[in-house]
Amino acid sequence: VDRVATGVPALVHHGARATQTIEAALDRAASLLARHALRLAALAHALDQGLDRLGRAATTRGARAGVRVDAIERRGFAAGADRLATATARWARRAQRAQTGPLYAYTAALFVWLLGGVVLLWLIGAAAA
Numbered sequence: 001v002d003r004v005a006t007g008v009p010a011l012v013h014h015g016a017r018a019t020q021t022i023e024a025a026l027d028r029a030a031s032l033l034a035r036h037a038l039r040l041a042a043l044a045h046a047l048d049q050g051l052d053r054l055g056r057a058a059t060t061r062g063a064r065a066g067v068r069v070d071a072i073e074r075r076g077f078a079a080g081a082d083r084l085a086t087a088t089a090r091w092a093r094r095a096q097r098a099q100t101g102p103l104y105a106y107t108a109a110l111f112v113w114l115l116g117g118v119v120l121l122w123l124i125g126a127a128a129a
Helices: 002-098 102-128
Strands: none
Touching: 002 102
């Protein structure tokens, strides 16, 4: 009977020590997981903030470019293009009367429109810069 009584406290003692060891290992594992989860969350938050800033910058720059193009249009680009078209047509009619055949007038008008397109592309490029 003494051996059983003596053995039970020893068994309880060893069981308690084993439980403490298991608990300490689980605590370390939980701390490790928590630390890595916090680092991952911080990284995800930083990435999210960076993408938000990038999106806001792209939106702002796109809106500014739209405002610039609108300002160019409002400053008379449309009216100027209409005047250019009218002047080109008038010049083509005069050239047609002065030259024999409509091919010269067509070629001259095409050249003027091509020149106008180049100027338009240059203006758009300058506005985008």
